[in-house]
Amino acid sequence: MNEEISPTPNRRDFLKTTAIVAGITVAPGVLLYGVSQAKSPDDQTITAKKRWGMLIDTNKCVQGCNECVNACITEHGISENVRPDITSQWIRKVGLRDKQTGKEYSLPLFCQHCEHPPCVDVCPTGASFKRVDGIVLVDKHICIGCRYCMMACPYKARSFVHETLKNQKPHSPRGKGTVEACTFCVHRIDKGQSPACVAACQKSGHKAMLFGDIKDPNSEISKKLSHVSSTALRPDMRLNPGIRYQGL
Amino acid sequence: MRNITYRGIEGNTSSFYSIVAISSFFILLGLFAAYQMEHHGHVITGMDNQIVWGIPHVFAIFLILAASGVLNVASISSVFRKTFYHPLARLSALLAITLLVGGLCVLVLDLGRPDRLIVAMTSYNFKSIFAWNIFLYNGFMLVCAIYLWFMMERRMQRYYPTAGLIAFIWRLILTTGTGSIFGFLMAREAYNTAIMAPLFIALSLSLGLAVFLLVLLTDCWRLQCPLGDKVLHRPKTLLGVFVATVFYFVLVYHLSHLYITGRHGIEYFTLATGGVYTVLFWGGYIFLGTILPLLLLYHERFTHSCLSIMAASMLTMLGGFALLYVIIIGGQAYPLNIFPGMIVTSSSFFDGVSQHPYTPSGWEFMLGFSGIAIFVLLTMLAVKILPFLPSSLADTDLDPELID
Numbered sequence: 001m002n003e004e005i006s007p008t009p010n011r012r013d014f015l016k017t018t019a020i021v022a023g024i025t026v027a028p029g030v031l032l033y034g035v036s037q038a039k040s041p042d043d044q045t046i047t048a049k050k051r052w053g054m055l056i057d058t059n060k061c062v063q064g065c066n067e068c069v070n071a072c073i074t075e076h077g078i079s080e081n082v083r084p085d086i087t088s089q090w091i092r093k094v095g096l097r098d099k100q101t102g103k104e105y106s107l108p109l110f111c112q113h114c115e116h117p118p119c120v121d122v123c124p125t126g127a128s129f130k131r132v133d134g135i136v137l138v139d140k141h142i143c144i145g146c147r148y149c150m151m152a153c154p155y156k157a158r159s160f161v162h163e164t165l166k167n168q169k170p171h172s173p174r175g176k177g178t179v180e181a182c183t184f185c186v187h188r189i190d191k192g193q194s195p196a197c198v199a200a201c202q203k204s205g206h207k208a209m210l211f212g213d214i215k216d217p218n219s220e221i222s223k224k225l226s227h228v229s230s231t232a233l234r235p236d237m238r239l240n241p242g243i244r245y246q247g248l
Numbered sequence: 249m250r251n252i253t254y255r256g257i258e259g260n261t262s263s264f265y266s267i268v269a270i271s272s273f274f275i276l277l278g279l280f281a282a283y284q285m286e287h288h289g290h291v292i293t294g295m296d297n298q299i300v301w302g303i304p305h306v307f308a309i310f311l312i313l314a315a316s317g318v319l320n321v322a323s324i325s326s327v328f329r330k331t332f333y334h335p336l337a338r339l340s341a342l343l344a345i346t347l348l349v350g351g352l353c354v355l356v357l358d359l360g361r362p363d364r365l366i367v368a369m370t371s372y373n374f375k376s377i378f379a380w381n382i383f384l385y386n387g388f389m390l391v392c393a394i395y396l397w398f399m400m401e402r403r404m405q406r407y408y409p410t411a412g413l414i415a416f417i418w419r420l421i422l423t424t425g426t427g428s429i430f431g432f433l434m435a436r437e438a439y440n441t442a443i444m445a446p447l448f449i450a451l452s453l454s455l456g457l458a459v460f461l462l463v464l465l466t467d468c469w470r471l472q473c474p475l476g477d478k479v480l481h482r483p484k485t486l487l488g489v490f491v492a493t494v495f496y497f498v499l500v501y502h503l504s505h506l507y508i509t510g511r512h513g514i515e516y517f518t519l520a521t522g523g524v525y526t527v528l529f530w531g532g533y534i535f536l537g538t539i540l541p542l543l544l545l546y547h548e549r550f551t552h553s554c555l556s557i558m559a560a561s562m563l564t565m566l567g568g569f570a571l572l573y574v575i576i577i578g579g580q581a582y583p584l585n586i587f588p589g590m591i592v593t594s595s596s597f598f599d600g601v602s603q604h605p606y607t608p609s610g611w612e613f614m615l616g617f618s619g620i621a622i623f624v625l626l627t628m629l630a631v632k633i634l635p636f637l638p639s640s641l642a643d644t645d646l647d648p649e650l651i652d
Contacts, residue, residue, distance in 0.1 A: 069596075084596065085296040095594035096587055104593065109586070118435060124378035125371040142367050145360015147300040148378050154435035156584050156597065159297050160360060163289040176289050177360030233586060237434065 045190060051115075051134040052184055053214035053242035054198070055221050055230060056107055060208035063106040066093055068209065071200030072110075075185060077169040088159035088174075090182040091197055105248060108197065108209070111136055111157040111182035112233060112241030119149035119158065119181075128179075134242050135184045143178040150179060154234050157181050214242065252335045254635035257467075257628075264628065271625040278618020281611040282357035290360065293612050297597070298604035299580045304358040306572045307616030310455065311351030311623065312385070312426055313448060313568070316419040317456020319344040319392065321483070322399075323419070326412025332482060335638040340460060341396045341415070342636050343627060345389055347459065350623035352385055354615055377428045384422040391415045400634070423449045430575065437514040438579030443504070447497040451568055454490035457483060458564040463627070465558050467637065477552065479641045484557050488545040491564055495538050498571070517582045518574060523603065525578035528570040537567005577606055 072078070072091045080087060091110035097103070117136045119128045127143035130136050138149075150158045158181040165174055171187040174180055185195035193199070194211045201209040212221035230244035257264065284292060295302040321340035325333035356362050372379045395411040398404040427448030433439040461483055468475040502519070505511040518529055541560040543550070550556035581604045592600025631637060 063594075083291075083296075085298060085598070086291055087297075089297070089597050092595060092597045092599075094587075094592060094597075094599055096590040097593050099589055099591055105590070109597075109599075120373075122376050122378060122432070123373050124376045124382065125367055126373035127371075142364070142371050143361065144364045144368050146378065147360070148376075148429075150297070150300045151433055151580070152435060154584065155586055156298075156599070160290065160300060162296070163291040175361075177286070179360070234588075 046131060046133055048132040049215060050213045051215045051242065052113070052189060053134070053212065053221060053244065054195075055210040055224055055228075055244050055246055057208045057210070058105045058107045058245055058247040060206050061106045061108065062206055062208075063095060063104070065106075065204065065206060067200040067204040067206070068108050068197035069093055071196040072182070075169070075188075075196035076172040076174070076183075077167055079167050080163055080165065086160075086162040088161060088180060090157075090159065090180070107245060107248070109155065109157070109233075110197075110243075111184070112155050112239070112243045113182075113184060114242070115240035117239065118152040118154065122148045122152040124148065131186075135186055135189070136181070137183055137186065138179055138181065140173055140175045140178050140180075143175070145177040145179065147179060153181075154237055154239070253639045254338065255637055255639045256633065256635050257631050257637070259632045264632065267628050268625060271621040271628070274614075274621030275618050275625065277614045278354075278357070278616075278621065281614035281618070282362065284611055285358070285615075286362065292609060294607045294609045295612070296606075299577060299606040301576055301580065302358075302606065303573070303577070303608040303612045304354050304615045306569065306576050307619050308351045308354040308358070309426065309576065310565075310569055310572055311347050311354065311619050313423065313452040313572075314455040314459045314565075315344050315347035315351060316388070316423045316426075317452035317454065318347060318460050319415060319419050320453055320456055321460055322395070323412060323416040326409050327416045335641065336460075336464070337412075338396065338399055338636045339464070339631075341392050341399065342630050343460060343463060343623075344392045344419075344456075345396075346623045346626040346630065348385060348389055348392075349626060350619040350621075353622050354619035357615055357618075358612075377425055377432055381422075381425045381429065384418070384425050388415075388418055388422050391418050419452075420449065423452045426452075430579070435584060436579055436582075437505075437511050437585065438518070438575065438582060441501065441504070443497060443501050447494070447501060450490065450493045450497050451571065454487065454494050454564050455568045457487045457490055458561040458568075461487065461557060462561045462565070464641075465554060465561075467631075468641065469554075475554070475641045480554065480557060484545055484551075484560075487557075487560065487564065488542055491538055491541050491545075491567075494568075494571075498533070513585070514579075514582050517603070518578055521602075522578060522581070525574050525581060529574045529578075532570025533567045533574065536563050537570055541567070580604065581606060 069091050076090065078088050078090065091108055094107055094109050096105040096107070098105075113130075113134055113136045115134065117128070117130055120130050120136065122128075124146060125142045125144055127139045127141075128136070128149050129139060145160070147160055150156075150160060158179050160179050161174060161176045164176055168174055172183065185193075185197075188195060194202075198209045198211040201207065210221050210224060212219040214222055214225065216222055217226075225244060228246050230246045231248055232239075232241045232244055293302060318340055321333050322337035322344075324330045325337045356365055359365075368382060372382075374380070391411070391414055395408075395415045398408040398411045424445040427445035430439040431442055431444035461480075465475070502515060505515045518525055520526060522529075541563045544556040544560040544563070545551060583599065583601055583604060586599060598604060
């Protein structure tokens with residue numbers, strides 16, 4: 001039986017095939033877009049109406065006390081401690097003496113969570129980013145480990161993971177070959193808790209670290225900031241850090 | 249106008265195979281070093297949380313600067329219409345591509361996560377000069393490739409000056425971008441100055457021409473290709489001008505820093521107390537990389553010798569490398585001033601030390617030299633496959649019309 005084969009497909013078949021191919025091509029994208037845009041209950045609390053900040057009273061910060069540093073190490077599982085020059089230090093204690101007056105100070109130094117963070121400006125991939133509530137973070141999935149943010153940070157607040165990590169904490173993922181810094185204990189903040197260093201300082205009785213929403217005029221930190229004099233580190237750079245120091 | 253004939257090189261010679269074998273060996277060493285750094289982490293290198301960019305970055309930026317500078321020979325011929333340089337234009341554009349590939353390979357393999365190169369190619373933060381540089385570097389290779397094609401394809405010859413102009417403008421923007429990587433770092437006293445961009449442009453010109461002259465002289469010597477004094481005279485004089493230009497920008501950079509009281513610390517460090525950085529600045533850059541090349545290029549006693557031009561080119565490269573080492577690593581070795589007006593009495597993170605130490609590891613050198621090896625291997629293979637070199641550069645063979 002001779003069946004005549006049409007040299008061109010008919011219009012209905014053509015449209016049907018096109019629709020199927022287009023559907024197959026676009027559907028996963030639509031699905032993935034939906035997944036990427038999905039928000040967890042925690043995300044609902046992240047709003048630009050808040051800006052997390054901290055006030056550190058250098059008069060209460062005790063020289064030799066390392067409670068905040070130890071709490072950070074425990075909280076984030078920073079267990080590698082081979083060489084001090086390569087070990088990650090998200091927070092460190094610094095002792096200072098005024099050149100003119102000789103007055104001594106002690107203070108914790110960590111990511112200052114700037115309003116205009118240079119690390120975010122220079123990051124080529126956008127791995128360094130600022131959350132709408134002011135927390136500066138590193139997306140470990142797209143950090144390529146170029147370390148340009150470390151060159152740009154005026155506070156030397158960032159560390160590069162130089163070696164293979166062990167015993168990581170699920171709430172604070174880290175990655176060899178990527179850059180990291182203080183996350184403000186974002187996992188705790190999103191649960192309504194204060195950062196581990198602040199909790200440790202409170203527990204030790206020194207109460208040198210006050211954490212809260214600096215955009216809320218009724219928060220304890222805002223009330224205190226409105227009547228005590230405080231300063232940012234390197235205010236000349238106009239980065240407007242979220243961390244303020246009292247008594248410096 | 250006399251036609252210029254070009255040639256490839258003979259591949260079946262022991263010297264060709266030796267160069268290919270040696271450069272391949274160094275590339276393998278570099279790949280092995282990159283694997284080790286990936287496997288163990290950067291703990292095996294001399295870099296740490298204070299000196300975050302080490303000697304691989306010096307090699308990479310050296311090669312990238314030389315890449316943009318080496319194209320100048322072609323630009324002088326097509327943009328500034330100095331047809332005297334025309335026979336050398338093909339080689340110049342080729343070297344621009346191969347040098348850049350070498351530099352970028354080092355840069356990428358030193359990343360903490362080189363396996364995420366695709367992320368760097370797909371996820372951009374356009375406020376970052378680094379992200380812009382990714383476009384500028386890739387674009388430069390494409391522009392140079394098109395430029396080469398137009399030069400070599402007879403039908404495209406009429407578009408060749410336009411391609412040359414685009415390549416020239418592109419290279420200026422590219423080196424401005426490379427200099428701005430440092431110029432935009434406001435936190436560090438050694439950087440944070442707009443002069444970084446023109447300084448890097450000037451440095452690229454001197455390094456590029458030095459590499460070009462070295463390749464040309466080596467090639468002509470190896471292949472016994474005639475090379476006339478007149479052919480060498482102009483680029484030689486130009487190299488002297490470029491070396492002096494770099495010195496001018498370095499001078500202005502330091503004078504402006506010396507004028508700003510807040511930057512006296514970094515100046516005192518670089519010029520007097522910085523140990524290896526001070527030695528490299530005065531001995532490496534000023535004496536070996538500036539005074540000696542100028543003497544060799546302009547003094548009546550040396551100026552006519554091919555050997556002195558070769559030596560001057562090598563010294564210019566050495567001086568440029570020393571200067572980059574002082575800028576890139578010295579700039580980090582000088583501690584950040586986080587607490588102006590205060591003395592740091594204690595810190596676990598080396599705040600307030602007089603200098604952050606850095607000793608480059610063997611792995612880093614292996615990676616750095618592999619960048620040079622990639623440049624050599626690619627260049628050798630390219631000149632073997634396609635006719636990049638003019639058959640003769642003897643004064644008698646030179647078209648009189650080309651001497652403008």
